[in-house]
Amino acid sequence: MCRWLAYSGPSLKLSTLLTRPSHSLIDQSRHATHNIESLNGDGFGVGWYGEDPTPGVYRDTHPAWNDENFRHLSEHIQSGLFLAHVRASTGTAVQNTNCHPFTFENWLFQHNGSVPGFRSLRRALLFDVDPELFPFIQGSTDSEILFFLALTFGLRDDAPQALARMIGHVERARQSAGIEAPLFFSACTTDGQSLWAVRYSSNNQSRTLYHSSHLHALHDLDGTYGSLPADATIVVSEPLDDLTENWEEVPESSLLTVAQGAVSVSVFVPET
Numbered sequence: 001m002c003r004w005l006a007y008s009g010p011s012l013k014l015s016t017l018l019t020r021p022s023h024s025l026i027d028q029s030r031h032a033t034h035n036i037e038s039l040n041g042d043g044f045g046v047g048w049y050g051e052d053p054t055p056g057v058y059r060d061t062h063p064a065w066n067d068e069n070f071r072h073l074s075e076h077i078q079s080g081l082f083l084a085h086v087r088a089s090t091g092t093a094v095q096n097t098n099c100h101p102f103t104f105e106n107w108l109f110q111h112n113g114s115v116p117g118f119r120s121l122r123r124a125l126l127f128d129v130d131p132e133l134f135p136f137i138q139g140s141t142d143s144e145i146l147f148f149l150a151l152t153f154g155l156r157d158d159a160p161q162a163l164a165r166m167i168g169h170v171e172r173a174r175q176s177a178g179i180e181a182p183l184f185f186s187a188c189t190t191d192g193q194s195l196w197a198v199r200y201s202s203n204n205q206s207r208t209l210y211h212s213s214h215l216h217a218l219h220d221l222d223g224t225y226g227s228l229p230a231d232a233t234i235v236v237s238e239p240l241d242d243l244t245e246n247w248e249e250v251p252e253s254s255l256l257t258v259a260q261g262a263v264s265v266s267v268f269v270p271e272t
Helices: 025-031 068-074 118-127 142-152 159-176
Strands: 003-013 044-048 056-060 078-086 102-104 107-114 184-190 195-201 210-212 217-219 225-227 233-236 247-249 254-259 262-267
Touching: 003 025, 003 107, 003 184, 003 195, 025 078, 044 068, 056 068, 078 107, 078 184, 102 142, 107 142, 118 142, 118 159, 142 159, 142 184, 159 184, 159 195, 159 254, 195 233, 233 254
Parallel strands: none
Antiparallel strands: 003 078, 003 233, 044 056, 044 078, 102 107, 107 184, 184 195, 195 254, 210 233, 210 247, 217 225, 254 262
């Protein structure tokens, strides 16, 4: 599985969240504590928004802890909305096109989880992608196909409904194929303005997901506390430090929405 982070709020350096905190996403790439695997070394990536409506993206197959270029960039790039991901492959190749976040037009998408029996379902799910979108699929992961299925089902018009339709579609495909293993889906997508995150699994045993609550500072590697904007929202697979009272767990089968500085959590039900 993987670890990921999403940020929405006043513009700040990427390093504020990705490298400096005591349990930053870079640290989680080696020492994840809320995951099946503690090591997430099969590539990483970050997507961020600036003045252009389409995001900048940096992805590589190097382990996140071993990329000095990224550390340098994170000290110089500032953004008010960005996603970042460290990957632990569930069976597909370690290659640049399989690293998250995935992008299309002004959208970003990243995922922690897996589609069970993906090898047997892959062909059918690929054929379900809108033919006009199909040429833009670059990699071989289940995650990227989930993204393009969501686009097929109307992500650009109604993100919550499209995500519910997409998960419902994959669940029906899984059941029709007689695959009993559960689908795991902890994912985040954004259009550069709003942000949506889903925590869902077929067996109600989803991967962990948290969002910040009244979090004004993070414990840095040097023992100090780095300040954060009061109106920022951070969504993470696991907290970035040990101040757990400042992180709220997103409930099972939930959709978290961040829009215009407001955070809301609602029940997520796949569309049948």
